[in-house]
Amino acid sequence: MFGMLRFGPTQGIVLSADSDLRAFLSVQALVNTIIINTIVILYALILLQRAESELERQRARAEALVNVVLPDAVARRLRSGEETRIADRIDCVTLLFADLVGFTPVAHTEDPERVVAYLDEFVRAFDLMCDTYGVDKIKTIGDAYMAAGGLHGRGRESAVAVGKLALEMLNVQERRPPIGGHRLQLRIGIHSGTAIAGVIGETRISYDLWGDAVNIASRMQSQGAAGRIQVSEAYRVVVADEFSFEDRGTTEIRGIGATHTHFLLGAREAD
Secondary structure (H helix, E strand, O other), X not given: OHHHHHHOOOOOOOOOOOHHHXXXXXXXXXXXXXXXXXXXXXXXXXXXXXXXXXXXXXXXXXXXHXXXXXXXXXXXXXXXXXXXXXXXXXXXXXXXXXEEEOHHHHHHHOOHHHHHHHHHHHHHHHHHXXXXXXXXEEEXXXXXXXXXXXXXXXXXXXXXXXXXXXXXXXXXXXXXXXEOOEOOEEEEEEEEEEEEEEEEOOOOOXXXXXOHHHHHHHHHHHOOOOOOEEEEHHXXXXXXXXEEEEEEEEEEEOOOEEEEEEEEXXXXXXX
C-alpha cells in the first residue's frame, strides 16, 4: 500500500496530456456519482415508503380486528391509551343468550363444511341485527350467542332494543332452511341487572361480563323452551310498557332457586 503511494504518479496511473479530456472525465465522474447516489436515495425512499405502507396496513388491520372483538366505545377507550385497564360496573345491563336446540346431534352426523356454513350464516345474520338495534355482540360459545344492551348507559332504551332483537332473531331462524333434514329452533333467555364488564387478555384480548346478571340470563336461556324467549321478572319490569308477555309462573332455576319468569310474545299493541 505504501509502495503504491510512493511510486505511483500523483496524477493517476493513466495520465492524459489533454486537459479537455481530463475535464470531461472529471465532469462525467461527478455526474455518474450524482446519478448513482440519486438512484440509491430513491431506492431507499421507495423501500421506506413500502415499509410505512405495510406498517399502516398492519395498524389498520389490527384496529379492524379490535373493532370486531370489542364494542366500539370500548375499542376507542383501549386505543386512546389513557386507561391501563378497562373495567366497569354497569348498573342496568340487559343480557341475551340464544342457542340452537338440537344442534349437537346434528353436528355429529352432518358434514363439517355444512355445519360450519350453517353456523357462519347464523352468526353473520345475528351480528347484522345487533348493529341494526344498537346491541353489542359479546361472543359466541359453540352454537350459543351472547349479546348485551346498556353497556354505555340508556338502560331502559337498550333493554327494549334487546327485546326487539330477540323477536327478530326468532323470526329469522324460523325462516331458515333445515340442515340435514333438521329444522333447528332457537331458544332465547333475557335478564336485566347489574354486572361487571372489562377487557382481559393480551395476545388474544376479549371483552366479557361477569356477575349474577350473566348467570341468570344464561339460565333463562338454558332452561327456557324451544322457539320461545324466556325473560326474568326483572326484565319484564323494565320494559313492561313496550311488550306483551305470557306469565310462565314460578320456575325452579338451577343455581338460583324458584324464580318467576315470563315468555316475551311481541310488541304491545297501542290501547
